[in-house]
Amino acid sequence: MNERSPRDDARAAAAERYRAVRALSERLAEPLSAEDQGLQSMPDASPTRWHLAHTSWFFEALLLAPLQPGYAVFDPRFHYFFNSYYESLGPRQARPQRGLISRPGSDEIRRYRAHVDAAVQRLVAGGDAATWAAAAPLLELGLNHEQQHQELILTDIKHALAQNAFDPAYRAAPAASASPAAAAPAVAWCDFAGGEVAVGDAGAGFAYDNERPRHAVLLRPYRLASRPVTCGEYLDFIDDGGYARAALWLSDGWTLAGEQRGQAPLYWRREADGSWSEFTLHGRRPLDPAAPVCHVSFYEAAAYAAWAGARLPTEFEWEAAVADLPVAGRWLDADVLRPLPATPGPGLRQAFGDVWEWTRSAYDPYPGFQPLTGAAAEYNGKFMVGQLVLRGGSCASPAGHLRASYRNFFPPAARWQFSGIRLARDA
């Protein structure tokens, strides 16, 4: 028989998806010089070339080394340089020192990627059935992992370029995007009945371990705002003295010092003429009052919500509300790498794009949570304390990476992600 088996189709699809995801990472690095790609502007952020190498190491260490017979490691030293946080995989470059890795340089890292790509493709094409069965989930994990780093490539380089006093752009904005958009549609309140709802991975596709097990939770009736809070609305909060009114703030947020405290979202600046500008991946631009506010901390999000007489949704309220929505949004694939105003229309808008939405839920394990096995056990579970859940996705999230049950998480003071605010209220 000459027909392709479904299994062959699965392999071919995996090979193609692998190529596409890997190619996007490289495309993201293209606008950046070798010098740009080495920048590390804070311990939480990593150089572009480190991301390019680390995502390759992830395939090498978790997929190729255990499953590809005779796989030749590209350079054993890379195991030290590009392991991020996997204690079970040995010692590694300290995170705040990733910017000190000048060797290997960009060229060698490009060769490293090619070496890994070839080996992965060989494994996908030629692994026997048992190997493929073991490899397929790790391959998918590696691709989702790389997609997370694609967003980080953008948020980290944005932070790095923002340290340059002259506001260099990562990429020029498309000409059409130059003028600020029209006003944002007025916010509407969408009602949800609550009750017993199921949350977590329903098993239809890839999901991280932290989305499992699917389980039921009880919700009271609630309402969510139809769209995220805009920059213009946030300016009202600033102008109303929001940053100086302790009663609006959580204690930890109020006592933050210096740059973390802020007097406005990260990257905003009040100009000499009293107007506000914002540093973006397209350089510094006048603030667009209709666009969703982003680069706010959880503390800022919660203080804004208190000021607005509302609150932040829990992660389950959020998930239940979007359960029936299509996972569609304005993502990384778009030309414009910043949040844009909502389009008018009924129901929840922009749930899956433009900005990650801080929730009022600490990042706790789901009841019955079991981490993945092997090194992948360290992927999510060990971070389940001191962080808050964000839901949705952002203008820097790649297409195909998001879903209703996705749990992003960051510490409450983090501001360098595209993190925004959607308001909630008790019904």
Next chain:
Amino acid sequence: MNERSPRDDARAAAAERYRAVRALSERLAEPLSAEDQGLQSMPDASPTRWHLAHTSWFFEALLLAPLQPGYAVFDPRFHYFFNSYYESLGPRQARPQRGLISRPGSDEIRRYRAHVDAAVQRLVAGGDAATWAAAAPLLELGLNHEQQHQELILTDIKHALAQNAFDPAYRAAPAASASPAAAAPAVAWCDFAGGEVAVGDAGAGFAYDNERPRHAVLLRPYRLASRPVTCGEYLDFIDDGGYARAALWLSDGWTLAGEQRGQAPLYWRREADGSWSEFTLHGRRPLDPAAPVCHVSFYEAAAYAAWAGARLPTEFEWEAAVADLPVAGRWLDADVLRPLPATPGPGLRQAFGDVWEWTRSAYDPYPGFQPLTGAAAEYNGKFMVGQLVLRGGSCASPAGHLRASYRNFFPPAARWQFSGIRLARDA
């Protein structure tokens, strides 16, 4: 008629309870010299005399000033010195500098307490009906507040005395307690069916705002250990290399540095002969392997649980499990100010005494949470991020202060409280 009205009875009971609570604070200070009472050994801990003054200020600022007509403030400067964290009540001594308040000294603070006591008693005895209606809940809040500080007086002075190289005792141990107890009873696993259970303040008595509203949650079937983990069991964890096995640890706990990291619970020391000792409020003593381990961080608790093939309970599993137990335990009123071994018997033991039990629940607001009004709004709500819930109570908690719905909370690295471990498992 000669009969006392029920209202008079309520006032008389309040007056008596006030006298008793306030007297206990002073009794706790008695073993301490003026020098001891001024110690502040870390920013999180406060001097004894600050606690004595701050609890009085609380009555003055929240009860007497708003409700007692013509109340004469004892010294307006105390408003600055002894406000803890109430932003709405004005500027105050920075927390890490509380040890720098030498004036007022202990004598003047004693007079301050007497002044406040007299005024409160006048208010209780003589306030008109409307005043009493407004005062009664604030009085009760103030008494519960003072009880919390009674525990802090002990945990803070324990930390301070532990900095003294020669292990001075807060108070001599009763002679009878000198010899270590018998072995702890073997741990048993108590099963609970889960399902939909109600948690939070049921309205039968005083509760903090953070215990409200009572609401239903869904639990899966689970099991709890019959008693807290003992020092002997924890030593097995140490001896098995528990502190050196990254796979057991949450990432934030693993990367803690220096003293916070530890290699054993706070106050433990390995002696030259290889044995272990523990600094207690009765001075340094040989470790009692049968007593509950305490002074562990959330990170240590979670790592121990992972090592033991178990997990920590959620706060709701804990609350549902004790719902029908009497609130009884070995508290501050006992002679021995340290955890003692469990007594044998069926069911959950030591739920309400000896050690606070870390849960696997972040300190999030309950659905529909509303803070108290006025200055008391800052009592609990503004701390609802970055902390973990502890349940139960400790050997330093005063009698009458605890209940099933009580939510204590501390940051995950905190170790100076009497914090211990109870294991849980999925059924």
Next chain:
Amino acid sequence: MNERSPRDDARAAAAERYRAVRALSERLAEPLSAEDQGLQSMPDASPTRWHLAHTSWFFEALLLAPLQPGYAVFDPRFHYFFNSYYESLGPRQARPQRGLISRPGSDEIRRYRAHVDAAVQRLVAGGDAATWAAAAPLLELGLNHEQQHQELILTDIKHALAQNAFDPAYRAAPAASASPAAAAPAVAWCDFAGGEVAVGDAGAGFAYDNERPRHAVLLRPYRLASRPVTCGEYLDFIDDGGYARAALWLSDGWTLAGEQRGQAPLYWRREADGSWSEFTLHGRRPLDPAAPVCHVSFYEAAAYAAWAGARLPTEFEWEAAVADLPVAGRWLDADVLRPLPATPGPGLRQAFGDVWEWTRSAYDPYPGFQPLTGAAAEYNGKFMVGQLVLRGGSCASPAGHLRASYRNFFPPAARWQFSGIRLARDA
């Protein structure tokens, strides 16, 4: 024969001098409560009761233990608590934790002092000739050491009380001192020929090892201001933008951050009405423009000198200039514990009192410097880097402690001493 020998006279004089010096320390502690005596407001400053104990320990460890046969140590734990920095004498309480020593308390330290006093007097009265020969220089060292700590008792408690938001006084000012003095006399310039001059201890009385050996240095002709810079003159510097003009400042001073940077001398405050006040040991007072400025760092002193078109003197210019002056000034013995305006008259004024004078000389060893032997070797020599020499003496220096060759030294950022400015110029 009934005559006293000269040796008896020497012993009697030593005994009397010992009594007097020790009594002064206790007199200095008298205005302070037990609470005050425990304050440590920064790592560089020590609690009063620590000073009282440490100076006793010094006699115990360096004099009594080695030389008094059968001396019974008062409490061996004090060796740990009250050793300051003598590595050769074993481990000790870390300096920033001196405020955490609550036991022993003030009463026990008083008994410690009495115990040491009695033993020293026995040694002075009864030691044989060889013992006395060995003891006499150590006794003298111990008394000079205690005098240094007398000044520190005052400067340290001043810093500690200044942390109290309500400006408590160490001691009330004498009534007569209430009104600011008359204007300071105009500054005159005193000329000195320079050439080869001898500096250092001439051997006439007690001197520290750091003043030896006496040696010749070459000086160019120079001029010194007749009196220290006044607060009024320093205000002109402030008003002229002195703190904002980088060209006046040494780089390390310019880049100091926060409190160390300052915008005025330590303890100065600009009041709401634009006037200036100063915290003193007598509480907060209006600034006296005629009094010498003090509590300035070396950086401030050097910046002021640059602004004034002058420079700071070297330590040798200073010493040569005062070689023929009587060692007289307004010291600790005075009623008023703050610098007072100069009295009119010819020549250098206030060289030995009111304020220590920063010199432009790093604290380097003299050529041929030999530290004392034994534990006393650590007294001075090991600090000979990173510090600047101050000459003269202050209103907090005890009478009989000063001399022309005296080398005081502090790091350049130190401001809590009574440190001021005398200008110099090339002739």
Next chain:
Amino acid sequence: MNERSPRDDARAAAAERYRAVRALSERLAEPLSAEDQGLQSMPDASPTRWHLAHTSWFFEALLLAPLQPGYAVFDPRFHYFFNSYYESLGPRQARPQRGLISRPGSDEIRRYRAHVDAAVQRLVAGGDAATWAAAAPLLELGLNHEQQHQELILTDIKHALAQNAFDPAYRAAPAASASPAAAAPAVAWCDFAGGEVAVGDAGAGFAYDNERPRHAVLLRPYRLASRPVTCGEYLDFIDDGGYARAALWLSDGWTLAGEQRGQAPLYWRREADGSWSEFTLHGRRPLDPAAPVCHVSFYEAAAYAAWAGARLPTEFEWEAAVADLPVAGRWLDADVLRPLPATPGPGLRQAFGDVWEWTRSAYDPYPGFQPLTGAAAEYNGKFMVGQLVLRGGSCASPAGHLRASYRNFFPPAARWQFSGIRLARDA
């Protein structure tokens, strides 16, 4: 007449010297990738490409902008990026953030250098007499400045590459240098009579302002070691417990913590077999016991000297001792970029090469010191506190940059320079 004037000769010589010095900087960058050139491994060290740009900016800002009519600034933003510490020349990139300048990159900095070079050569060739008179000393200052940065390029990249876990070499060592040299010649003591000696710039060539004015000092008779201390000798100090004997150390050195404290010179490592290795610009190599020890702090140098029963020389003893020696040594121009053993022979060896020699002299101004005028006033004077003088020169100092009166200076804890030890004794 056709003859060249002496002035023409001076200009031609300056042009040629300029070409040669500038070319050497670029040659030093050649072995480094764009990635390497961006590394900043600590606040005190700067990226290679920053050095290349800053030295060009120095000519632009101090020479071309004021003196070249119509000079077109290459890019005004560079004034911000590449000003090092000149407050009078405006705001600038914070020193610890120099590694965050990715734009301009290496290519653009190369163009910047060419732009400046062309303009300087035009100025040298075509400036009128008055311009040339003003320009010549600034040109010479700029060239000496660039030479200082040539040494820093090497010491900074050495520090940066040392952070790489796999010891990459800056440049391969010449084959001939592979084997350790023969034993160092035994140390001899050279006697000097002291007395009144003249020190400082004698006016024969270029000198910095900090070497002026020449003046007389008095020295006692003294002896200097014929060669620097070797690694082998320093190992004896280590093996004798030198790092654990407080009595040898200055207090500030003893209390240094962590990496600054060290247990051996910077870059040394004890291997698993007990031998010692050293990271060099040629990668990691076995320690050469005959070579001068380097990368020691002033504290280590002084402790070693105390251990050896000697002391460090003062800067004047050093200068007087070399006054009659030729300024010759093994410098940057050599193939081997590390100190080599002394060659046998009479008198002082290696005074001007291999390692800078810590002196026991704080970096104080000379009597009558006057800084240069204009922006150059900030070159040296504002650093005259908190630093120690080093004399001589190192294997990373360029030829033609050194002289007997040269005063190098670093803070006492600095170890990343090629800093070594020469012993002194009183005669």
